Amino acid sequence: MTLDASARxxxxxxxxxxxxxxxxxxxxxxxxxxxxLERGVxxxxxxxxxxxxxxxxxxxxxxxxxRFLKRVAGRVPVVVGVSAPGFAAMGELSARVMDMxxxxxxxxxVASLRSDDQIAGWYAGAAATVGAATPFVLQDxxxxxxxxxxPSVIRRVVEANPNCVMLKxxxxxxxxxxxxxxxxxxxxxxxxxxxxxxxxxxxxDFEMARGADGAMTGFAFPEMMVEVVAAHAxxxxxxxxxxxxxxxxxxxxxxxxxxxxAVRKYVLAKRGAIAxxxxxxxxxxxxxxxxAEVERLLARQTTRLEEIA
Numbered sequence: 001m002t003l004d005a006s007a008r009x010x011x012x013x014x015x016x017x018x019x020x021x022x023x024x025x026x027x028x029x030x031x032x033x034x035x036x037l038e039r040g041v042x043x044x045x046x047x048x049x050x051x052x053x054x055x056x057x058x059x060x061x062x063x064x065x066x067r068f069l070k071r072v073a074g075r076v077p078v079v080v081g082v083s084a085p086g087f088a089a090m091g092e093l094s095a096r097v098m099d100m101x102x103x104x105x106x107x108x109x110v111a112s113l114r115s116d117d118q119i120a121g122w123y124a125g126a127a128a129t130v131g132a133a134t135p136f137v138l139q140d141x142x143x144x145x146x147x148x149x150x151p152s153v154i155r156r157v158v159e160a161n162p163n164c165v166m167l168k169x170x171x172x173x174x175x176x177x178x179x180x181x182x183x184x185x186x187x188x189x190x191x192x193x194x195x196x197x198x199x200x201x202x203x204x205d206f207e208m209a210r211g212a213d214g215a216m217t218g219f220a221f222p223e224m225m226v227e228v229v230a231a232h233a234x235x236x237x238x239x240x241x242x243x244x245x246x247x248x249x250x251x252x253x254x255x256x257x258x259x260x261x262a263v264r265k266y267v268l269a270k271r272g273a274i275a276x277x278x279x280x281x282x283x284x285x286x287x288x289x290x291x292a293e294v295e296r297l298l299a300r301q302t303t304r305l306e307e308i309a
Contacts, residue, residue: 001074001076001077001101001103002077002103002104002135003077003079003103003104003135003137003165003166004135004165004194005165005166005191005192005193005194006194007042007043007077007165007166007194007196007213007214008042008194008213008214008229008233009041009042009043009213009214009226009229010040010041010042010043010214010215010216010222010225010226010229011041011042011043011044011045011077011079011196011214011215011216012036012041012043012044012045012216012217012218012222012225013045013048013050013051013198013216013217013218014032014033014036014044014045014046014048014051014068014218015032015050015051015052015218015261015264015265015268015274016046016047016051016052016053016056016064016280017029017031017032017274017275017276018276018278018279018280019275019276019278020276020278021278022278022280022281024056024060024063024064025274025275025276026063026064026067028274028275028276029064029067029068029071030067030071031272031273031274031275032268032273032274033068033071033072034071035268035271035272035273036222036273037072037075037076039222039223039226040222040223040226041076041222041226042076042077042214043076043077043078043079043103043216044068044072044076044077044078044079045078045079045080045081045106045216046064046065046068046078046079046080046081047061047064047065047080047081047082048081048106048218049081049108049141049144050218050260050261050264051064051081051218052261052279052280052283053081053083055280055281056280058089058092058093061093062093062096062097062100065078065080065096065097065100065102066100069100069101069102074101077103077104078101078102078103079102079103079104079105079106079137079216080093080094080097080102080104080105080106081105081106081107081108081139082094082097082105082106082107082130083106083107083108083139085110087125087126087129090107090126090129090130091129091130094129094130094131094134095130095131098134103135104134104135104136104137104165104166105130105134105135105136105137106136106137106139106168107123107126107130107136107137107138107139108139108141108144108145109122109123109139109145109147109149110122110145110147111145111146111147113147114147116150116152116153116156119147119149119153119157120153120156120157120160123138123157123160123161123164124157124160124161127160127161127163127164130163131163132162132163133163134163135163135164135165135166136161136163136164136165136166137164137165137166137167137168137196137216138154138157138158138164138166138167138168139168139170140154140167140168140169140170140171141168141170141171141198142170142171142172143170143171143172144170149171150177151177151180151181151184154167154177154181155181155184155189155190158190158191158193159190159191164193165193165194166193166194166195166196167181167193167194167195167196168196168197168198168216169195169196169197169198169207169212170197170198170199170217172199172203174197174203174207175203175206175207175210178195178197178207178210178211178212179210179211181193181195181211182195182210182211194213195211195212195213196212196213196214196215196216197212197214197215197216197217198215198216198217199217199255200217200218200219200251200254200255200260201215201217201219201224201225201228201244201247201251202248202251202252202255204225204228204229204244205228205240205241205244208228208229208232208240209232209237214229215229218264219247219251219254219264220250220254220263220264220267220268220271221247221250221267224243224244224246224247224251227240227243228240228243228244231243242308243308245304246301246304246305246307246308247301249297249300249301250267250294250297250298250301253293253294253297254267258284259284259286259290261279261283261284262277262279262283262284262285262286262290263286263290263294265277265278265279266286266291266294267294267298270298
């Protein structure tokens with residue numbers, strides 16, 4: 001199963017389960033994978049930024065990927081984050097996960113890139129490093145990487161590197177960027193690529209209207225994103241907004257820098273998706289006040305869902 005530019009739907013960014021003491025919970029990956037698939041996701045993305053990939057050793061990264069792929073067993077495509085400061089590590093991990101059966105890899109730019117030419121040149125090197133036969137996702141997340149990639153540079157990367165088949169669009173604000181890229185396609189100056197969006201699904205309702213193909217992010221209720229994308233696909237825009245609105249307060253709370261992953265893991269643990277809400281050190285822990293606020297949001301969300309059922 002190989003990733004291509006026709007990809008649509010929800011590729012959930014998977015968290016990495018740990019035991020309370022910080023050890024990898026490999027058995028927990030099976031449980032988590034089943035949870036995601038049961039909620040209708042069309043793909044998984046592992047070793048993403050919110051999967052705590054930088055906290056894993058090289059051996060752990062391979063073990064995590066292998067376990068997810070084994071449990072998925074070809075039912076949906078799996079994208080693996082291979083971002084690294086240097087091309088050697090990127091190339092090694094990319095080759096390894098593709099041999100395991102990954103559908104493609106995701107690559108974020110290094111923080112030192114500044115000019116348009118630097119960005120385009122770096123991605124040319126990254127594309128060559130993973131190999132022409134390996135499809136890759138360009139991860140555009142300037143709030144984290146510090147690298148601003150304008151639409152014109154994304155077009156340069158796409159046109160120069162045929163193995164770039166998807167954009168993980170996570171700029172903020174970024175609705176105009178989606179419109180610009182789809183306009184390039186319409187005028188014939190850029191080939192079609194899949195655009196999946198991030199930021200915890202916080203803008204998914206309008207991103208779909210601007211031309212996104214779905215989401216690649218990790219909100220603790222992936223079924224919200226699945227339903228919003230499906231409603232848009234069948235032309236039921238009002239239903240998409242109703243569903244989105246019901247979950248929005250929790251999605252907003254979960255998107256807090258520094259605290260968001262702890263919130264996400266708390267909710268996933270509460271839902272039975274993972275056994276422990278632990279983050280590997282260094283990681284934030286929720287205070288009793290945080291937990292009380294999350295519980296209040298969950299209760300209100302249940303009420304809103306009953307109202308639109």
